[in-house]
Amino acid sequence: DQDGLPDIFIAGGEAPSALLRNRSQRGGEIKFTKQTPQELSLDNVTGAYPLDIDGDGFLDLAVLRVGANMIFKGAENCQFSPLTGFNDDYVSGWTTSFSATWETGQSLPTLAFGNYVDRNHPEGPFGTCDQNFLYRPSGANYQDPLALDPGYCPLSMLFTDWGRQGRADLRVSNDRHYYLHDGEEQMWKMTDEPRLYSAKEGWQTHKLWGMGxxxxxxxxxxxxEVYLTSMGDQRLQLLDKDQDGPFYRDATYSRGTTAHRPYTGGDGRPSTGWHVDFGDVQNDGLDDIFVTKGNVQQMPGSAMDDPNNLMMQQLDGTFQEVGDSAGIASMHRSRGGAMVDFNLDGLLDIAVVNRQADFEVYQNVTVETGNWVAIKLQQERPNRDAVGAWIELMVGHKKFSRELTVGGGHAGGKIGPEHFGLGSFETAKMRVIWPDQTHSGWVEVKAGSTVLALRNGLEGLTLGDY
Known part of the structure; x- marks a missing residue:
């Protein structure tokens, strides 16, 4: 509704999906009111991602479903209508992942939908992973979807310029519980004819219960870096720049990021990770990691009391679990989540969607925090929100590099100002590498502000209040 306060759209599975409008006071108590337009009250919704597909300034919604997926065009007063030019007639699909990017010269984004097991296969569900589909635009409409085969039951996918080569490729995280022996994690090289990266190009075989x-x-x-949630060990992976191509190595156990068993509650069986989000919760200039946890339902080999994780980064690059002391150690079966500043006080809050339990919002009330700045990019149509751009921020001698993406997480995402913790610094220098690889000049931003950075010509950048 363009009031600057982030709203929430929640998938309900068999229950209707819902839109929660943010009625918080800036800097005050977080409050949401359920106000769902009829068009968005849908059954069989598995997830959703916001993005401005047509560049009109109103956020649209890609809605994932058991059945036909839908894209809703946003308008004034929280009104939504189906997007013309997009049609998903794959009614047998069970969609569990999504990502989007603007490829060079296109007026609409390329859309990737990942489907789980084939619901109609007579020998399912094990070993019966369904196809995934890529929708590329043709003018103002979409071409017939291209099948991305083989599919290995993805629960998350992300278009990302993983090596800063100027092109986003599609990373796919797959669930080995259903693909059994033949599958692995995947990276699609987004050339004219998409193809999987091979071992000769640096891709390493990784198998996990890929969730987020x-x-x-x-x-x-x-x-x-890339964080992959799973059953058992969660994976933090780092690109080995001494190798050619997308060659990733797992971070060592001593890094403190595996989160492989519950840290409280007394259940020593392996954890089940779902959504994951990076963010600086106390604004010390170090990104922390939030992971939602919870048993699939009644899997006996996995923990039932499986609290969500909040791993705070330390000065030496290791991480320390603080979920219990932070008050977010819910024992519900959590699934989706987000770290977002809901009341615009400069502190990242947490939202969690639970299976068979109430939705939760945790307000960040940390007292001793550092400074912060939030930055929202904007350019002319078609890619108004500059998906695929990079924000580079110099804070003292430290450089942040932040890619703007749509996708990832677990069946849900976010879009809005990018939050940076600054520690004790009161100013920072920023520049933008736009999706067409044009670099802006460096400009100064002040702590405690949410900045609208408007593209002005090739290298110009006009700053204002968001």
Missing amino acids: IASRDITGDGIP
């Missing part, structure tokens, strides 16, 4: 993906440069080298 998050990407963030947490080391300061300009290249994003």
